[in-house]
Amino acid sequence: MLSTHSIQVIKSTVPVLEIHGVTITKRFYELLFSNHPELLNIFNHANQKQGKQQTALANAVYAAALHIDNLAAIIPVVKQIGHKHRSLGVKPEHYPVVGKYLLMAIKEVLGDAATEEIMSAWAEAYGIIADAFISIEKEMYEETRSQAGGWDGFRAFRIDRVVKESEVISSFYLVPEDNRAIASFLPGQYVSVKIKKEGAEYTQIRQYSLSDVSGKPYYRISVKREDAYQERSEGAVSTYLHQCAQEGTTLMLSAPAGDFVLDTADERPVVLLSGGVGLTPMISMLNTLTEHYPSRPVTFIHAAQHGGLHAMRAQVNALAEQHPQLSVHYCYAQPTEEDRQQRHYHKEGYIDLAWLQSVIPGANASYYFCGPTPFMAVINESLQQWGIPQADIHFEFFGPAASLQPVASS
Known part of the structure; x- marks a missing residue:
């Protein structure tokens, strides 16, 4: 449990995080990837370029500081991020690495304002928050692995057929290459698709919602080609699927994840x-x-x-x-x-x-x-x-x- 003094110190940094949050997270990712480029294999490169990931992390850090005296208030957000982490393959050993460079970024951006007292409090807080993530994600990994048709990490699926749904959206029907059962899912969940384009240094992972009912012998994802009408660099995976993937192409999939799901117990409209x-x-x-x-x-x-x-x-x-x-x-x-x-x-x-x-x-x-x-x-x-x-x-x-x-x- 975080000490009362550390809670007070963390809360005192909330106004600073309002102003410098994104600057801190931008510097964090620079430090992280320059020292551990292998982690680019699990991050969305387009979100990095657009600043979306930096802003999302800044908001998460801000929320953690704001609710540091009642961390139970951010558990729903921890679970939501935990689903994403599990689908990407984030493991406990990644957290000390992230903590090291996040604290380094805070100290670097805040300069003299980052006193030893503040850094010590944030190190203590990060350890507790990281433990919460690790604990929740451990349960998710175990549940995914042990369920009927479940699996760990990424599993090979073959594109069985492709159906054009509109000028920019196509559905891909995916069946497991090992011909074994596949995990059920809740309506609204997604899978992570991992590819490595020829000549590329790192893999690319994207999440795509499952667009059919559970219980079929396939998973269906319906993908928009992101570069269809716009001159921009994102959409690496969607463009690959539309331009290069075809019937018979192998894709690596995570087991279904996500907490945006239909409440089937609610009988209302x-x-x-x-x-x-x-x-x-x-x-x-x-x-x-x-x-x-x-x-x-x-x-x-x-x-x-x-x-x-x-x-x-x-x-x-x-x-x-x-x-x-x-x-x-x-x-x-x-x-x-x-x-x-x-x-x-x-x-x-x-x-x-x-x-x-x-x-x-x-x-x-x-x-x-x-x-x-x-x-x-x-x-x-x-x-x-x-x-x-x-x-x-x-x-x-x-x-x-x-x-x-x-x-x-x-």
Whole structure:
């Protein structure tokens, strides 16, 4: 347990972390990778270049300092990060290395302000927080390894078939090369896909939501080609999958992970909201609800630029025809003439609260949403304005967690 004096010292650094948090984490990653370049094998290089990972870590450090006198308050965040760590293969031996360079970065950035007292308190706090991560992740590793069809680390899967779902999204059906059973998963969970491109020095790992119901002899991931319309360097794995992978290609997969999952014990209506490729976990939830919980009302709302970028519309429409408890609503920002003629959508422009209230039968429901961060911020704000309790609002980020509210650290 952290001493009372150390708690007071840590709390005194909160204002400093507000100002210098991202600077500290940027320097931390520089120190970490220059001294341990092998760890680049487990980090998302694009998130590093864009600064997303640095900001996410800064927010996590800030939250830890803010709640240092009640670390139980950040256990949900520890578990969320723990799922990601388990899917990436982060192990206990990594934590002393991370602690060494995080403390080094704090001291370097704060300079004379980083007194021996402050550094000692942070070293003590880091040890306790690291132990919490290690303990939770140990349970996750054991549970994953011991479950039926489970495995440790990464397992070879073969692409059985590829289905084009839109102009930029394709589904990949993955079967285990050893032909043995595969682990079940909860609707909303993801797998990590690890590749090493020819000539590349390091592996690349990305998480992709599973986009079908559990219990099939395959896993399905539906992947957007990130470089399709934009001149940028990210999307290394998605581009590889779209350009180089084909039927028969081997991919290395982690066992399913993630805590953004459908609460199947809740019998109230469900509202699933998605933007762009954010529909992938929603499709898994939708398929699960219609297949296993046919009495539970579902409202499925999806936003896309236009029909050409709208994946799985035919499948969702077919489900709506078969299941009267399911209603579907589409919002297109820039519908094409064909979209207008074929009436592919229900609203032109962007989702707003007034429209949500017009298509959702009642406020008393459980809400799940995923998509680009600006989309999620609008949905989150709309639901809050409507008075939806925070406990009924569930969302998932693709990549490092950000904030849907104005952030404290910058």
